[in-house]
Amino acid sequence: MISPNHRAQGTDAPGKMAARPRLARATTRVPVLRVENLQIYFELEDGRVLRAVNGVSLSLALGETLAIVGESGSGKSVTGMSIMRILGRTPARHAGGSALFTLKSGEQVDLMTAPERRVRRIRGREIAMIFQDPSSSLNPVFPVGDQIAEGLRIHQGLSREASVARATQLLALVGIADPHRRIGEYPHQLSGGMRQRVMIAMALACDPRLMIADEPTTALDVTIQAQIVELLRELQRERGMAMIFISHDLHLVAGVADRIAVMYCGQVVEEGPVEEVLDKPRHPYTMALLECIPERDQATGAPVVRPIPGQIADPLNPPAGCKFHPRCRYAVKACRQTDVELEAAAQGHMTRCIRWKELQ
């Protein structure tokens, strides 16, 4: 006989139940990053200018996760990389705006203008980043343990022995079973999910205040994706880090983010608390992105997808007015004529649409 609560016990034992991730909003926000009117341009060989990031403003507090969501070419990754200052000087150009980061010491630095020497000490120690493809970020010819330990020796001045011990701890922390054995293994001996765990361990090595995760689960199976998202959320909460989670999937970020910024053609078109953006989207692009995700039709119960008509705007030749208007089913004449500014639709919920009041 199976007792009525067998199921709950059964699932609790080897797997983990995920609770709903929500930040207690009553706590005082300790701002850690404030991006103001950031502009990152790429100058092409033929002289044309690609405005990859075109006036983005964001703010992020400790213990908070901001998801940046958009299609390929929306500028979401360039935003993340420019905060980490890993775009290089050319051909990317910082054309304007600032990214004020508050260090552990309390000091504020503008990541856009700080000298490279300064930024090198911030990278890894204060801000860490993980990427979509962990195999290209790991060196294939060194054991993973060495690669984690190296960072600890450089950034924290640990001895060889202490750095290896700490690396083993970090592997255990990110849920790698048998870390003493794994530490001596090479990247090719690990699965994709485990490699991503190693990357996370590396990113955590110096206890950063801000973690930038750029599509960290896109290359993984759904089951492993769920594990990694769960892990990131747990670590972020335990350590009170701030996190920027970059993704193309609005449903995936629903499980991890406190706030969502939706980007299109280099601009934030909507930003707000996760439930608000998902349940009451105030921009037609957010609505369209949600409809792309296969879901059961409310009326018929049949699963459907509704692709967004047209092509993503060409950032070299963006349309006048609202950048989304050529694909927007609500577009009117005014949308084609004037640039649209972000406007508050509710407390902390911004939209770049002149018709947001009429959208249902």
Next chain:
Amino acid sequence: MSGSGLARDQVAPRPALDSSAHGATAVNGTTAGNSLIQVRGITKHFPITRGILARTVGQVRAVEDVSLSIDAGEVVGVVGESGSGKSTLGRVILRLLEPTAGTVHFDGTDVTRLPRAELRDFRRNMQMIFQDPYGSLTPRMKIGASIRQVLKLHKICPQAEIDDRIASMLRRVGMQPDHANRYPNAFSGGQRQRIAIARALAVAPRFIVADEPVSALDVSIQAEVVSLLQELQRSYRLAMMFISHDLSVVEVIAQRVIVMYLGRIMEAGATARIFSNPGHPYTEALLSAIPRRNTTQRRIVLSGEIPSPSSPPSGCVFRTRCPYAIADCADIVPPLRQVDSTQWKACIRDDLGLAGSG
């Protein structure tokens, strides 16, 4: 057509499907007698070799005794994690890989026994679409030339009509005819997948294996490619095997679903049934891993990863990660048995009441 009956009888009896394989009833939900594709007891092992003598020291059991059928105009989804054997199964069905055991019949012809020369001609009936269209389109060949090549190989139309056919195929997948003069690198991932689809369909196949065709694409582009595939599949009445680890896409496109784990079928049946009432704990876990807007639903995060197919667990291969495993699960390889007219499962427990999707 003749000879197919004989071949089928030679397959060793498989307890799970024995009754259905010989009767007029169904294998995993379709009428066995007149399915376009009939797969019987397919097993694929890859030898593991060591040393300069290439001594065989073990076997990777990629696919173990899989039977299924696909009707004309039907889409069957095959889901499972990396290492579940779903891609190997697709390649064996098209005989891009030789099976270790088992047969594949296409409209009565035993594909597994076709001589090489005949197989090449036969392939125009069965085409494949891959995850990475950049890998399947030759980068140095204009896309028009890529399509022309398959049209010529299979002598699909007279020389004079080839250009028209290329143009019409490109138009059919939402591209411009003048795109034929460009190289693959001029296109985005979604466009390249459209081109790969145009090339696969140019030879007018009756069966398509689509192996993770949208997994590498953004959600918005995924939606475009899925609706395109769906529309083409319906209008050409194609049979399709849609392989994916993403169940939400499979739910949209497939009428029936096969859930694989470590080379074996865990569960099979009608899509709507399996999504609302999964019978196997692995299916439940896969369904619960789909990211949902509404995160209040309880989520089962599977611990660990899929074990190595060279040394699968005894008994039920899923038991090492199964939240509901009991002692008996280690002893018996659970047969795929019929739950009702639309559902088959390989799990010994009937007392679970598993949760379906949202």
